[in-house]
Amino acid sequence: MTVAVIQFGGSNCDRDAVRALEYLDIEAERIWHEDGLPEDTTGIMLPGGFSYGDYLRAGAMAARSPIMNEVRETAAEGIPVLGVCNGAQVGSESGLTDGAFTTNKSARFQCEHVFLRVENADTPWTEEFEAGDVIEVPIAHGEGRFEITDERYETLDSEDRVLFRYCDAEGNVTDEANPNGSTGNVAGILGDRSSVAVLMPHPERATLPDVGGTDGEDVLTGFRA
Numbered sequence: 001m002t003v004a005v006i007q008f009g010g011s012n013c014d015r016d017a018v019r020a021l022e023y024l025d026i027e028a029e030r031i032w033h034e035d036g037l038p039e040d041t042t043g044i045m046l047p048g049g050f051s052y053g054d055y056l057r058a059g060a061m062a063a064r065s066p067i068m069n070e071v072r073e074t075a076a077e078g079i080p081v082l083g084v085c086n087g088a089q090v091g092s093e094s095g096l097t098d099g100a101f102t103t104n105k106s107a108r109f110q111c112e113h114v115f116l117r118v119e120n121a122d123t124p125w126t127e128e129f130e131a132g133d134v135i136e137v138p139i140a141h142g143e144g145r146f147e148i149t150d151e152r153y154e155t156l157d158s159e160d161r162v163l164f165r166y167c168d169a170e171g172n173v174t175d176e177a178n179p180n181g182s183t184g185n186v187a188g189i190l191g192d193r194s195s196v197a198v199l200m201p202h203p204e205r206a207t208l209p210d211v212g213g214t215d216g217e218d219v220l221t222g223f224r225a
């Protein structure tokens with residue numbers, strides 16, 4: 001069992017992701033995007049970073065790498081796929097999930113700790129939680145504002161495909177707790193199936209105890225499901 005952590009030119013969280021997964025006893029390997037997915041791939045992580053310098057739009061160019069065809073096919077087979085930060089942008093740009101991530105309301109790069117409320121606990125990424133649980137994890141992005149049309153947002157919401165919402169420490173979903181102006185305070189969403197998820201915050205940066213905070217652990221254990 002190996003989680004393929006796909007490295008594009010400009011990815012910079014691939015090593016952190018492998019270390020975090022290995023710390024959780026989940027076998028993981030960095031895969032250069034041109035090399036294709038290994039045959040024993042049992043999970044796929046799209047890591048954070050600045051793929052292709054965020055030119056055009058963050059994630060837009062990496063989403064056109066041929067490996068993303070394999071990722072889409074593998075995702076459709078039910079293999080877990082998790083996109084984090086730039087990986088969320090790549091996932092969104094490649095059609096794995098709905099909506100788009102665009103420039104933060106502040107128009108600045110933001111690096112801070114945020115609280116997330118678990119909205120759907122019936123997924124591999126949240127099965128250790130109950131709906132309403134609050135976790136603390138870091139964000140570090142310039143283009144993390146989730147945008148979607150009202151109609152598609154309602155569909156997403158009614159189909160329970162909102163995974164996490166930004167909230168305060170008590171779990172209240174408020175404008176003040178929304179760091180980037182995301183529609184509906186959305187921080188993470190599901191694709192067509194619950195095994196496919198993208199989120200802007202970084203669970204792999206809240207896994208190794210020495211780094212600070214371990215609330216991200218139970219998200220990454222979704223790869224064990």
Ligand SMILES: NC(=O)CC[C@H](N)C(=O)O
Nearest residue numbers: 048049085086141142143
């Ligand atoms: N940490 C990241 O993955 C950053 C993602 C992207 N480069 C942004 O700034 O929005």
